[in-house]
Amino acid sequence: ASSAPRPAAALAAGHGFVAAQAALANFDALSEVFDPFFAAPPLAVDVCGGHAFGPATGPRGGGESCALYWCEVAEDTARETDRFTFAPMVVPEGQCRCFWEPGEETCGNAPEALVEQRLVAAAPIVDEVMGLASAELAGKMEGSRLTLRNASNRQVSPLGPLLLHEWESGDVALRGMTEVSILAERDNLTTSSCGWRELCFCDTYVCKLPASWAPGPVFNFTSNLRSLSVADSRMPEPVPISYASVDVIFGMEVEPHNSILGTPNLEDLWKFLPRFDMRRPWTQRKMYTFCTQLPESMRVASRRCWIEDFRAFLIDRGERFPVPDAYFDPLAAEFTALGLTGAASSQDYMWIRDGQIKASFATFTVRIDRLARAEEIFEQQRLWDAYVEEWNAGSDKYARGSWHTSELWVYAEADAELIPSLHRVLALSGVCIFLFMPCCVGNLLLYLLASLALLASLGCLAWLFVV
Secondary structure (H helix, E strand, C coil): CCCCCCCHHHCCCCCHHHHHHHHHCCCCCHHHHCCCCCCCCCCCCCEEECCCCCCCCCCCCCCCCCCEEEEEECECCCCCCCCCCCCECECCCCEEEEEEEECCCCCCCCCEEEEEEEEEECHHHHHHHHHHHHHHHHHHHHHCCEECCCHHHEEEEEEEEEEEECCCCCCEEEEEEEEEEEEEEECCCCCCCCEEEEEEEECCECECCCCCCEEEEEEECCCCCCCCCCCCCCCCCCCCCCEEEEEEEECEEECCCCCCCCCCCHHHHEEECCCCCCCCHHHHHHHHHHHHCCCHHHCEEEEECHHHHHHHHHHHCCCCCCCCHHHHHHHHHHHHHHCEECCEEHHHHEEEECCEEEEEEEEEEEEEECCCCHHHHHHHHHHHHHHHHHHHHCCCCCCCCCEEECHHHHHHHHHHHHHHHHHHHHHHHHHHHHHHHHHHCCCHHHHHHHHHHHHHHHHHHHHHHHC
16 A cells, blocks of 8 residues: 555545645745744743853853743741741842852952842833942942943843742742843952852842852832732631531532432542642642631631641651652651641541542631521622632642532521421411311311411421521
8 A cells, every 4th residue: 555645635524634724724824924034933942040140141151041040939037937837038129139159269360350240120120220239239349349441341131031939839920130241350469359240139039049149238229019928827716616617628529419219329429530639739739828828708717727737747857848749649648647637637638549649628617606697608608609719710620629518508508498488388378277177177166276286386387497
C-alpha cells in the first residue's frame, strides 16, 4: 500500500483534515498580516533570580536581560507573631526599602568601579522613586569616593518584570524592574569603593536574599496606591453549647438515590471526586484559605480544620507549607498517625485509601442558636452557599467540588413545612366537623362528643408543632 498522503477530496466530509482546511480558510495568510521580518516568539525563555546581577546589562554588558525575574518573598522576623504564623515582609505604603551587596572585595589599581541599582516598583510610581533613588545613590557614591565624570557611563535600562512569590499562600505580585548602571571613576585607588549592587523594593513584597546582602537606605515618597495587607489572627471565642455546626466536605460528591423499597447501601450514596488531589500545593493552599479567610458575616465562632494542624505540624518540624507533591503522602501519614484536630484524631476528618487522603471535611461552629427562626437560618444558609460557590469557582480542577451540610438546614426546612401543613390539617378537619359529620351522625350528643374528641386531638397536635 502506498504511504503517500491522500488528497483532501478523497477524504470524508466529516474528516478532521477537511474541517481544519475549512476553518483555516477564514483567516488571512501570514504574509498578509505580519511584516516580512516577523519572527515567532521563542517557545522557552530564561527566568532569572531577582537578585541575579550579570554582565548582560549595563555599560559593560551586551544589552540583553532575562524575560522574567522571580524570587520568593522573605519572612519578616521583626513582626510579633507565633512561630506557626508566616509573616511576609512587606514595604509600607509610600516607602522604598533598599538592600545592598558589595562588589569585588579587591579591585587593585582598577580606575573604575561598577555601581548597579535596581528599583522594583509598580509602573505609576517608577518616575517618582527614580529621582529619589538617584539622589540616594549619588550621596552614597560621594561617600565611597566614586565620581561619575561622563554622563554616557550612566545607563537606565528597563528589565523584565519581577514576580514576587509568597510560597505559603501562593500570592504573587508582578512588579516592573528598572536598572541603573554607573561606571564610576575611583578617586583614590586605595580607599575608593570597588562598587556594589543595590535592590530597592517600593510599596511591595521584599525578596528573600542571600546572607551577603545587608539592609540599606530607606526613603519615603508620595503614593496613591494601596499597600498589601496582611490579615491579623484572632483568638477563638468561647462556644455556647446551643450553637450549631456546619460541615464542609472536600473531595467527595453525593450520588442521587431514589429507593422506594429497602434500605440503600451507604457505599452507593457517595463517591470520591476523581480529580481531587490533596498532594498538590494549590489544593493545600485553597483548603487552608477556606478555613482561615471566612468573612465575619459567616458568624463562625470556632473551627476544626485538620489542614491548619497539618501546617503547624510541618512548621514545628522545620518544613514549609504547602508540601510539594512528592513529599505530601509520607508527611501526611506521619501527621495522621498522632495528629489531633480539636480533641479528636485528625484521621477522623479524612477518608484515607491506600495511604492517600482521598477526601476530608472541616467543621465550623456558627453563632446561631439551634432554635432560631427559620428565616434567620435560611439567610445563613444562603451565605454559606455563596461562599462555597465562590471558593469552588476560584479553585482549580484538583481542589474544587466542596459542599456544605448542617443539621441546622434540615431543622429549618422541616419547620418551614410544619406550619403550612398544620394549616392544611386544621382546614380539612374543620370541613369534616362542620359539614360532613352532621350529615353522617344522626345523634346530636354523639356528634358533639366526636367533635370535642377531634378538636382535642387537633389542639394537642398544634401544641406539638408550635412548641
